[in-house]
Amino acid sequence: MSTAPTATRSPLMQFGLGALHGPSQIYFQQNILTGILILAAFFVADWRMGILAILGAIGGMLGGVLVRFPLSTVGSGMQSFCGTLVGAAVFAALGGDAWYSYVLAFAGGIVSGPVTWLVNALFTKTPLKKFDLPYTTAPFCITATIIALSTLQLAVKAPASDLPDEPAIAFLLSLLTNVSQVVVVDSPIDGAVILPGLFLP
Secondary structure, eight states: OOOOOOTTSOHHHHHHHHHHHHHHHTTTOOOHHHHHHHHHHHHHHOHHHHHHHHHHHHHHHHHHHHTTOOHHHHHTTTTTHHHHHHHHHHHHHHOSSSHHHHHHHHHHHHHHHHHHHHHHHHHHSSGGGGGOOOOTTHHHHHHHHHHHHHTGGGOOOOOOOOOOSOHHHHHHHHHHHHHHHTTTOOOHHHHHHHGGGGGOO
8 A cells, every 4th residue: 555644734624634635545545636536436327326335435544543644645545445435345246226225334334444453453463463564454354245245135136238249348347347347337338437537647
């Protein structure tokens, strides 16, 4: 994960940067334009997914502050990328029609802060520290799994993937879909929106 310094900025600025850097950190970058493209991809997929991703990011930043991660890590996106994914996963599992999706996205984002602290402690303060493991998306996986298992009866059916029969075209579209599936979106259009951001410096 990229952690370029942002320590000299105000708390409000740190949260604003975190909301944009968080999505880019999902792809191991710290770039505002990349973050904007990824957020745009959520809104292209469905405007409700975009809202849920932002709510998750805000929750993640608040959760990170609650467990005393430095504000500089908020600004760098290290406290919001898991929350962003939690919000997107809530939409993928539960849709965006019901009020509880928004509560779960925000609450799940907040929970990802303490879970990040616990995973980080596990990797840095136990015998596992000799492996120098980063926590990356482990907090998202834990939080999203808890949400998914506790809301199985509320789950919505995922739409089927629709790729053409022509192998060459299907292959190219699948490459773009692979890019978007990192953020729980199954769409070559969203992959095309995100892809340019991965090449930004």
